[in-house]
Amino acid sequence: MPPPPIQLLPLATFTPDLYTRAWQSTPHPSLPLLATTHDKTVTVFSLATFSKHSSLTGGHSRSIRSCAWQPSSSSQTLRLVTGSFDSTAGIWTYNPAATLEKPIGQGEEEEEEEEEEWEFTLVLEGHENEVKSLSFSPSGQYLATCSRDKSIWIWEHLSGGEDGEEDEDWETVAVLSEHDGDVKTVAFAPGFKQGKRHDGRRYGSDCLASGSYDDTVRVWREDQDGEWGCVSVLEGGVGTVWGVEWEKRERENGRYQRLMTAGAEGGVKVWELKEEEGEEEEGDSRWGGVPNRMRQSLREEWEVKGVLPRVHTREIYSVGWSGESGLVATTGGDGLLVVYEEDEETKEWKVRAKVEGAHGPYEVNHVTWCRRFDKGAEGRQEEMLVTTGDDGVVRAWEVRIGE
């Protein structure tokens, strides 16, 4: 039986328009907030009303390229980190007093004092050139930043901001400089299933992937001594790697999450960690089948296990992998929004839906899956897609499966 059709329907346009190239929109992991970077500003939208909630201005001297929400499990404070072309990352916290007066999720009604709502609390300095991307580890303890200076910095959040009094304290725990070109993107693996097969004695639980202008992807882990190192180099073959995206659903047999990479030459590849079979009885690790002396090597092997059908005619800038449905979406320089699905039996990826000119004639810089909080969602755990374009517009798309 053929799978039910999937339709991509325009759901809403976030208001107001930003009237300048918008780079990226990042949904908060649990709250109904979406942060969009454009120019030297981040505009935070409410996902309940598709309208502006607040804005972060005045912290950076050049464009803000990317932003990341600190997972709230580690902190009661609403904290956003921004990566800017001015070579710094900025830590911003939301003023709790303002929160009381205006519940999160409500649209912006009054323009007054909005600049006060977000406090620019700390600048992370160290990179020599533009900061391109950043990512938090699942616990919120580590932050990775990457730059045109070819390096990735890992910062540890030690303390600060919990009661609004304490000073922010962030410490550099690693500088990783093995890439041969700009590091375009970094992404920590989701952390929900670490430890089942993973050998905690060898590595910490966090795993980072990075994509670069040098056309490669690298996978990084922390060893038991707290030293971060590159454990694998994935020769992408997709040109400059603009997007790396981890699988967000737990896999059968406790296998490690797959990784998707997308690049300038329009291809998307699916990578899988090569794991020893028949080691279940060992129980403790995927290294169980390997003699102890071999474990000294921290190298791991990642293989291409799938390729998405080639639809885009120009660069792919962004790839989003849904944790709910397993569907994948891509956008790029050709203005297409494409949704793919993996056939459960054949494991082949197929195009399930496509929108041409998702932002009219403009390039689409980013796509992300996002939980719906608007009234139309009727309380269901429904997902939508959010795209961000050169036209300064942020669009929400309903993904209708079946009729």
Add this chain to the structure above:
Amino acid sequence: MREVDNANPSILNVSQLPSRSRKVTTPRQGPDSKCDNIVYSKRPWLCGSSSSEDEDLEEEYGEDPVDAQDIYDLISPISDPEHPHTLGQLSVVQLPDIHLTPPPAERRGDKLVTVTVDLTPTVNHCSLATVIGLAVRYRLEQTLPPNYRFDVRMKDGSHAQDDQVNKQLGDKERVAAALENDTLKGMLDKMLETCV
């Protein structure tokens, strides 16, 4: 002042440069056009969710669809960063090295149009190749509608680090960051002063 890479480049006379036999750019008529210089001075194509939906961009731009000569006319007056001549005069930009896909006759609405420009720097180790390429890309982005995509490259074999320069010019993020660099932006603006 830095040393000039090529002290004696060959220079074409203005009358030798390719031009269209008929004049295409008829000035707008009537009072509604008197503020055009202000309204359309920089990027005339409005961003935003409501713009360009009902307009045929090709029509908006002019009666004739954009062709290679139009592209040539836009970028050939750009000044070379080290010589007191234009890119057209120095043959850095050459009409046969400009291609548009799809060709003008097959275009419709705001479908994507890809403009490929292959540049021939005056000498093959020209350290300013990237700056020239950036100026060309910047000029085109500023003047053409948003459905145009630009591939600005060094002509095969014309430059010692072709791939490196081409990759850089094709990287949107790098181009965006470069335009926020005041020194570089000042240089580009100076090169574009000779564009009318």
